[in-house]
Amino acid sequence: MKVKRKRSFIGTILLWINLLLCAALLISYLAPHVNPQKFWLIAFFGLAYPVLLVTNCLMMLYWLLRKRWQFLLSLCTILVGYNVLFNNIGFRFSDSGNARPRTDNTIRLMTYNVHSFKRYGSRNDESTRHEILNLITEQKPDLIDFQEFYTKNKGSYEMRDSITRIIGTQHYYFEPFNFNSSEAYGMAIFSRFPIVGKGLIRFSDFKSDNQCIYVDVKRGAKIFRLYSVHLQSIHFDPEDYKYLDSVSKKGKADMQSTKRLGGKLKTAFIKRSEQVFKVKEHAAQCPYPYLIAGDFNDTPTSFAVNQMADGLKNAFREKGSGFGRTYNGNFPNYQIDYIMASPQFDVLTYKIIEKKLSDHYPLRSDVVLSN
Numbered sequence: 001m002k003v004k005r006k007r008s009f010i011g012t013i014l015l016w017i018n019l020l021l022c023a024a025l026l027i028s029y030l031a032p033h034v035n036p037q038k039f040w041l042i043a044f045f046g047l048a049y050p051v052l053l054v055t056n057c058l059m060m061l062y063w064l065l066r067k068r069w070q071f072l073l074s075l076c077t078i079l080v081g082y083n084v085l086f087n088n089i090g091f092r093f094s095d096s097g098n099a100r101p102r103t104d105n106t107i108r109l110m111t112y113n114v115h116s117f118k119r120y121g122s123r124n125d126e127s128t129r130h131e132i133l134n135l136i137t138e139q140k141p142d143l144i145d146f147q148e149f150y151t152k153n154k155g156s157y158e159m160r161d162s163i164t165r166i167i168g169t170q171h172y173y174f175e176p177f178n179f180n181s182s183e184a185y186g187m188a189i190f191s192r193f194p195i196v197g198k199g200l201i202r203f204s205d206f207k208s209d210n211q212c213i214y215v216d217v218k219r220g221a222k223i224f225r226l227y228s229v230h231l232q233s234i235h236f237d238p239e240d241y242k243y244l245d246s247v248s249k250k251g252k253a254d255m256q257s258t259k260r261l262g263g264k265l266k267t268a269f270i271k272r273s274e275q276v277f278k279v280k281e282h283a284a285q286c287p288y289p290y291l292i293a294g295d296f297n298d299t300p301t302s303f304a305v306n307q308m309a310d311g312l313k314n315a316f317r318e319k320g321s322g323f324g325r326t327y328n329g330n331f332p333n334y335q336i337d338y339i340m341a342s343p344q345f346d347v348l349t350y351k352i353i354e355k356k357l358s359d360h361y362p363l364r365s366d367v368v369l370s371n
Contacts, residue, residue: 015070018059022077022086025052029081032306036269043269046301049084050323050334077179087300088335088363090320106348107219110141111228111293111339113360116150116185117159126156133359137166139353139364142192143217145228147295148209148358149174149188157183164192173198175213177206187211189228201282203232203275210271216288222369224344225286229279229294231304232271234264239272245346272297272304280307288346289369295360299334300324308340315339315365319350326352329359346370 024045032044045052050132056074063071064275072113103245117129136144151159151174164170173190176184180346186209189195197216204210214227243257255309292312298304300316309317316338337360339348350368355361 003183005269008070008227014059014062018056018063018070018073021052021055021059024048024054024074025077025081028052028301029084031301031343032084032303034303036266036273036303040266040269042192043303044265045206046303047265047299048301049088049234049301053085053088055077072143084301087306087314087317088159088323090322090324092321106141106366108140108228108364108366108370109291109339110136110144110362111337112144112145113147113230113295113296113337114150114360115148115358115360117157117358119357119359126163128357129157129159130251131355133162133166134330135161135353135357135362139362141167141364143189143226143294145187145189145226147228147230148185149183150183152183153181153332160188163188167192171195173213173215174304175200175211177209177211178265185209187213187228187230189213189215189226191215191217191226193217196223200226201278204277209233212275212282212294214290215284218238219369223288224369225283225288225290225331227279227283227290227294229292229296229308231275231295231297233297234268235262236264240264245355268297269303272302273307276304276307280310283342291339291341291345292303293339293363295337297336299336305338308338312342313341313345313347315341315347315363315367320352320363324352326361326363327359328354328356328361337361337363339363341367 008138028043028045028049034042036043037281038287056078060071060074112318114132117132118125118361119128160172160174164172167190171194172188173195174188176186178185195215196218199214201212210230210232212227216223216225240261246252292308296305305354320360324335325333327333328333345367351364353364
């Protein structure tokens, strides 16, 4: 009898844990729709979506192995959020679509946060610069937009000259946000096609690299626009990364450090929502079909990403496969870089190029502008 009661007690505890995990997952489904400016707490549930999804899958597996009906709790909860699930995971098990040949109508777009052409730390190194340039040469983009773009006025790090040689034209727009007489840091877009217009949507202080630039590109008789965005960064310090590493490896957490990180995340959630509305308002007045690409610094379950994607085609959702992770730095590796297209474009391919040359992976997508 005692063994039976003990099992019953454990089963009851697990059931309550399962119910709490289901409730948390359901709350995370609200994150794409609740503006953090009005209620920021929901955004943290959205950030936790991958963990909540995995734990609910484990609970479902546990009940299935025990042949108990309770597996339906997590199963139904996961299915209710199918739209969020498809934004996070591409259920395609073949990249045959990415192997399709390019045609005369195809436009190949790349977006890349190059972290000043360095892997980590404060120093540039020639090998990383060389490998990134080789990667761009291999991918043969028609358009490529960069966040955290670094260049010198002369020498091997005159990156504007290096990229234009690869692209094969002098069509580019570089907007520096921090510069001196010998070097500059900012955002850039390079194009094989003529650039007939350009501009800046300023999000914050001019020296901040969290901004948006755009170019109007003419291909044949058609003109389209490319927005390159770098939404609000979290600005974790080395001590923050050290704390995260300690928590992940040793499970040691303290209230002060947790509160500090939470405050930074909250601020970033709110600022990104404001920045997205600025881009959407600007794009609503755009007379041309347009693409939006770059480093959104937020996950597929976030308010910022879903507001930006509203009315657009998300290239990952259209053609992506797997978990879509684009960040490979010290923070949990989420999908935070995106390519989106207005309805006039058809998305043919989407690929994450998993080479650790920056703290982000570059993205590549082939699109076609409909007649």
